[in-house]
Structures are given as structure tokens and as C-alpha cells.
Amino acid sequence: MSDNELGTFLRSRREALTPAQAGLPAGTRRRTPGLRRAELATLAGISVEYLTRLEQGRDRNPSAQVLGALADALQLTLRDRMVLRRYAKEADGGDPLICAAAPPLGRDTRPAVRAVLDRLEPAPAVVLNWIGDVLDRTTGYERLFGPLGLFDADRPNVVRHHFTDPRARRAHPAWDRVADQLVAELRHEAPLRDPYVAELAEELTVTAGAEFADRFADLSVTPRRSGSRRVDHPEAGPLDLLHETLALPDDGQRVLVHLPADEATAAALDRLTGLRPGGLRAVGRAG
Structure with a gap:
């Protein structure tokens, strides 16, 4: 096995x-059909000398940030981005699966919070910790976001x-606005200098690239x-949802509740959850 x-x-990947594919002219006298080091370095915003050191293992x-920029420039798939991050962690002598010591990150909900979720059925509601892990949810939430792939992960x-x-990008016409909100929550809801946030941010800087990194840098x-x-739900069609966040600061958690903004969405959610008409009532927008 290579030590580099x-x-x-x-x-x-450069070659x-x-x-x-990179949007560059082919030019002449190429020894390889791939990119030259200088071309990749320019696309990634780093020096040729630094890229050479990385490729040679020096x-x-x-x-x-550098890994994310290289991944963007190389147009890596998510799978390849994860491989790149793992190689970088191993090369630095670290274990990519271990997070630094920190206060316990909540992964369970209290019985009283679970009881609140039960009473919110069939509304789509979820309990999240400060880095966005799903800790508990209503069946309405699972049927809303399950077809989008949220629960495919362990x-x-x-x-x-x-x-x-x-699938998340296809389902959210206002993907950028939702992304802004999620990163703002990650930055501002977590304890100061929290290592779990740092670990997730480092991961997504590589796997999602500039789309995440630029937002995370914006305070x-x-x-x-x-x-x-x-x-735009693959089964229920277009849904207009309102959402409210209920903070649980002592637990480092929050409850996010989605409600239908109009009668068409209420009826679509009823069909999605298998309820008779009227299971969910439209809330309507304020003002």
C-alpha cells in the first residue's frame, strides 16, 4: 500500500x-489528457508549489478549505470527496471517526419531549440537537422527509x-435560503468553540465545498x-409549509414543527400521512 x-x-483525479471538463482550452503539446498542475492550482486558488508538495507527499x-477548493476544482463526487477527506485525515495521523473530547452531545430526548411529539401528530415535527442530528420525530415528519432520503443515513x-x-436540492426550490438558515443555526445555536461543530464543518467544507464553507465563514x-x-415533494407534490422552532436550551436541543400554510398543502399532508381530510388544518400566513 502506498504511503502517499x-x-x-x-x-x-487531476490527470x-x-x-x-474544467472549462479550459485544450491547448497544444500536452503530455497527458488531464489538467496540468498549474491549471488545477489556479482553479483551486493555491500555488503550484503547494500542490506539488501535496502530490509528492511532502x-x-x-x-x-484547501481540500474543499481542490474537490470543487476537480469536480469530485460526494463519494470521492469523502475518500479525499479520509486520506487527508490518515496522512495527518488522525482518526476521522474520533471527535475531540467535549461536553456530551445530546442524542436522546426526554420522555416529556417525546410526549410533546406524540401530541403534535400528525404534524411533521422533529427534535434536533445543536449540530442538526435527528434525535426523534413524528410519523408525519418521517413521511414528509423520508422520501427525500433524510433517513437513509445511520x-x-x-x-x-x-x-x-x-434529492434535497431537487425538493427545495429555495435551496439557498434553507442552506443559509441551517448554517446560521449551526454557527449560532452551538456552544462556543464546540468541537462537534468544528468536526461537522470540517467534513462539509470538504464534501460540500464552497457552498458550505462560504456560508460558514459569514457571521x-x-x-x-x-x-x-x-x-416539491416526490409523492405529495408542491407543499407550502410554515415552521416554528421551540428551543430546549437546557438539553441543547430544539423542536422544529412544520404546519400547512394553505388548504391544498393540508390536504396533501393528509394524503401523505394516510389520514382522512381534516387531520391537519391550514394555519395561513401572518399579515
Whole structure:
């Protein structure tokens, strides 16, 4: 096994990406059909000398921002981005599955919170911790977001899903606005310098690239406790939803409740949850 898997991986992906795929002129006198180091370095915003050190294994500690920029420039798939991140972690001598010591990250809900969820049925409602892990949910929430792939993961996380699953992008016409909100919550709802946030941010900087990293670096966006969302659901069709957030600060958790904004959405959610008409009533928009 090579002791320079990170460098070998970067070089192989560079040589596999043609100039045309990268939006560059093919030029003449190419020794390889792939990109030159100078071309990739320019696309990623790093120096040729630094890229050379990475490919040759003389630098084994690139930042998440550099990895994300290289992944964007190389047009890597999500699977390849995860491989790139793993190689970088291993090259630096770290274990990508271990997070630094920190206060316990809540992964369970109290019985009283579970009872609240029961009373919110059939409304789509979910309990999240401060990094967006799904801790508990109503059946209405599962039937709403299950077909979008949220629960395909062993540990469902709404931030990771929104940035890395193409089904989330297709389902949200206002994908950018939802992304802004999710990153604002990640930045502002967590304890200061929380290592779990840092770990998720490092992961998504690589796997989602600039779309996540630029938002995470922007401190001006603050989360909103209420709002609206349009979802183009693969089974229920277009849904106009209002959402309210109920904070559980002592638990480091929050309850997010979705409600129909109009009668058409209420009827569609009734069909989705298998209820007779009237199971959910439209709330209507304020003002």
C-alpha cells in the first residue's frame, strides 16, 4: 500500500479531468489528457508549489478549505470527496471517526419531549440537537422527509443531508435560503468553540465545498425561529409549509414543527400521512 495515498489520489483525479471538463482550452503539446498542475492550482486558488508538495507527499496536512477548493476544482463526487477527506485525515495521523473530547452531545430526548411529539401528530415535527442530528420525530415528519432520503443515513443529520444529497436540492426550490438558515443555526445555536461543530464543518467544507464553507465563514446571517418553506415533494407534490422552532436550551436541543400554510398543502399532508381530510388544518400566513 502506498504511503502517499493523498498525493496519489489528487494526482490521479487531476490527470483524469480534461481541460474541456474544467472549462479550459485544450491547448497544444500536452503530455497527458488531464489538467496540468498549474491549471488545477489556479482553479483551486493555491500555488503550484503547494500542490506539488501535496502530490509528492511532502505536505500531509492541508486545511479543510484547501481540500474543499481542490474537490470543487476537480469536480469530485460526494463519494470521492469523502475518500479525499479520509486520506487527508490518515496522512495527518488522525482518526476521522474520533471527535475531540467535549461536553456530551445530546442524542436522546426526554420522555416529556417525546410526549410533546406524540401530541403534535400528525404534524411533521422533529427534535434536533445543536449540530442538526435527528434525535426523534413524528410519523408525519418521517413521511414528509423520508422520501427525500433524510433517513437513509445511520445517523440522520439535516445539515449534512441538505448539502450533500441531490434529492434535497431537487425538493427545495429555495435551496439557498434553507442552506443559509441551517448554517446560521449551526454557527449560532452551538456552544462556543464546540468541537462537534468544528468536526461537522470540517467534513462539509470538504464534501460540500464552497457552498458550505462560504456560508460558514459569514457571521452576518443569524437564524430565525419561524418562517416558511416550499417543498416539491416526490409523492405529495408542491407543499407550502410554515415552521416554528421551540428551543430546549437546557438539553441543547430544539423542536422544529412544520404546519400547512394553505388548504391544498393540508390536504396533501393528509394524503401523505394516510389520514382522512381534516387531520391537519391550514394555519395561513401572518399579515
